[in-house]
Amino acid sequence: ERLGADLRHSLDDGDFHVVYQPIVDLGDSSTVAVEALVRWVHPVRGFVSPVAFIPVAEDNGLIVELGEWIMRTACRKLSEWRRVLGAAAPLYISVNVSARQLSEPGFPAVVTTILTETGLEPAALLVEVTETAIFGGGTAIEAVESLHRSGIRIALDDFGTGHSSLGLLRTVPVDVLKVDKSFVDEIAEPGGNPVIVDALIHVSNGLGLRAVAEGVETEEQAVYLRDLGYHYAQGYHFGRPSPDPILVATVPAAP
Numbered sequence: 001e002r003l004g005a006d007l008r009h010s011l012d013d014g015d016f017h018v019v020y021q022p023i024v025d026l027g028d029s030s031t032v033a034v035e036a037l038v039r040w041v042h043p044v045r046g047f048v049s050p051v052a053f054i055p056v057a058e059d060n061g062l063i064v065e066l067g068e069w070i071m072r073t074a075c076r077k078l079s080e081w082r083r084v085l086g087a088a089a090p091l092y093i094s095v096n097v098s099a100r101q102l103s104e105p106g107f108p109a110v111v112t113t114i115l116t117e118t119g120l121e122p123a124a125l126l127v128e129v130t131e132t133a134i135f136g137g138g139t140a141i142e143a144v145e146s147l148h149r150s151g152i153r154i155a156l157d158d159f160g161t162g163h164s165s166l167g168l169l170r171t172v173p174v175d176v177l178k179v180d181k182s183f184v185d186e187i188a189e190p191g192g193n194p195v196i197v198d199a200l201i202h203v204s205n206g207l208g209l210r211a212v213a214e215g216v217e218t219e220e221q222a223v224y225l226r227d228l229g230y231h232y233a234q235g236y237h238f239g240r241p242s243p244d245p246i247l248v249a250t251v252p253a254a255p
């Protein structure tokens with residue numbers, strides 16, 4: 001397929017970029033972490049959404065190489081922030097990993113090598129997986145267990161939208177629940193019903209997990225979530241994904 005061949009060229013030509021979205025503490029809006037998100041600027045088509053190209057890269061296997069590049073780029077970035085900012089750098093970086101990457105033999109070893117190369121300890125990395133990826137079969141669960149054993153933390157992304165079984169939270173080593181935007185959207189919407197965000201903070205606390213509310217777009221939603229007991233959130237209200245939200249925010253303006 002065309003898009004597939006273009007992915008190959010763009011990987012060689014440097015048309016992929018990684019942007020970073022703040023994950024904030026709802027108490028003081030400080031950035032505690034960032035999520036890495038890949039962007040593709042196609043030489044002819046311009047911006048192509050990951051929603052369109054990640055599935056193609058999964059099908060033709062390029063996601064393995066692309067995903068490794070994203071992971072290395074993100075880890076280098078956190079390393080740079082630490083070099084410049086020391087303890088004021090974000091605590092960890094969150095990286096999305098797809099089903100195909102998880103079931104690639106040797107994936108956990110690749111991740112460990114990247115951490116060593118970039119001088120990060122395992123706890124500096126949070127790997128985001130979806131319920132669907134974990135249950136895609138093969139060795140995905142074993143990979144998640146192996147990453148977790150090495151000290152890398154695991155987040156369940158888009159939580160509640162897949163074929164969720166709450167039992168999964170007891171059988172797979174999960175540290176963080178990323179509560180899907182569709183549930184956050186119900187807050188402060190006419191006719192909306194925020195019952196799921198309410199239920200999930202209890203589930204998360206009860207299991208000793210951390211919850212991150214995704215897709216927070218308004219102050220009203222942020223306040224509501226904080227009052228429910230959420231500590232962490234992410235969304236356009238706090239910051240859109242951008243090339244360097246950390247150094248841009250801290251570099252003093254020119255006189």
Ligand code: G
Pocket residue numbers: 036037038049050051054070096097098
């Ligand atoms: O960043 P954006 O909202 O456009 O992302 C759309 C979808 O693409 C989301 O489901 C997101 O998880 C996925 N995505 C974005 N960046 C990456 C990435 O680096 N790796 C993988 N596997 N998925 C990504």
Ligand code: G
Pocket residue numbers: 021037096157158214215216217234235236237241
């Ligand atoms: O599936 P995942 O949660 O990894 O996808 C995150 C995607 O959601 C990213 O592509 C990011 O650009 C997008 N996103 C992040 N915050 C918001 C938000 O507040 N509103 C909307 N519409 N999208 C968001």
Ligand code: MN
Pocket residue numbers: 035096128157158
């Ligand atoms: Mn994610």
Ligand code: NA
Pocket residue numbers: 157158159178180214
């Ligand atoms: Na998500």
